[in-house]
Amino acid sequence: MKDILKIGNKEFSNRLFTGTGKFRDKNLIKGMLEKSGSEMITIALRRVNLSNPDDNILSYIPKNITVLPNTSGARNYKEAVRIAKIAREAGCGNFIKIEIIHDSKYLMPDNEETIKATKILADDGFIVLPYIMADLISCKKLEDVGASAVMPLGSPIGSNKGLQTKSLIKIIIENSNVPVIVDAGIGAPSQAAEAMEMGADAVLVNTAIATAENPLLMGEAFSMAIKAGRMAFLAKLAKENRYAAASSPLTGFLHMNGNGKI
């Protein structure tokens, strides 16, 4: 079955997006991409060494992979816009993940500044993927100003705490007209599968893969979990029941009386 995710002018058949940070050896990135099949990876522009191509994170990423530069380090919309433009000038393409953070303890994104940056960059031809707090109203505003996807957080970046915003993300999924990519805090493949079962379009995982003892195997595990979650979503999950419902016909069972006793 062909199940393609379209973002901007690109099509993705793998719904795991990855990151380049925190690998103990940058040479692991290529193997992780191969094993996981991830087709898009995010890089922090401040890690692109423009003056020395040999020490450039881009040299560890195969050419067939879509690079998603992020504006990490930006504290307001002006800084994010400037970083995005530098990334495009540097040849990183027109995809941009907006990350505007001025809280170093929880690394919570500033939705208001993100909406401003999204409008300016979308108007300027960028494919904008904003990283945001899981808030429906912000997501709708982002859609209105031209975001190509929304990236609500599951839990704080690098926390590996999973889908702490689950019910809020569910509301966003049910009401969005652009792809919903769950980003940040996803610590285990089972949590990524949970997001996909709920109807997320993709998941972005960095820390849990990069800091695993075996990042290649973990990348593959995430990819498989995301595929399984996506298939379960498409197959439509069976409904939850309050009480037990016997799987076989009830013949031969003792029946309870009105007090619930057998």
Ligand SMILES: CC(=O)[C@@H](O)[C@H](O)COP(=O)(O)O
């Ligand atoms: C790499 C990147 O963009 C992170 O800011 C992203 O949000 C992933 O978060 P985790 O590292 O928690 O997976």
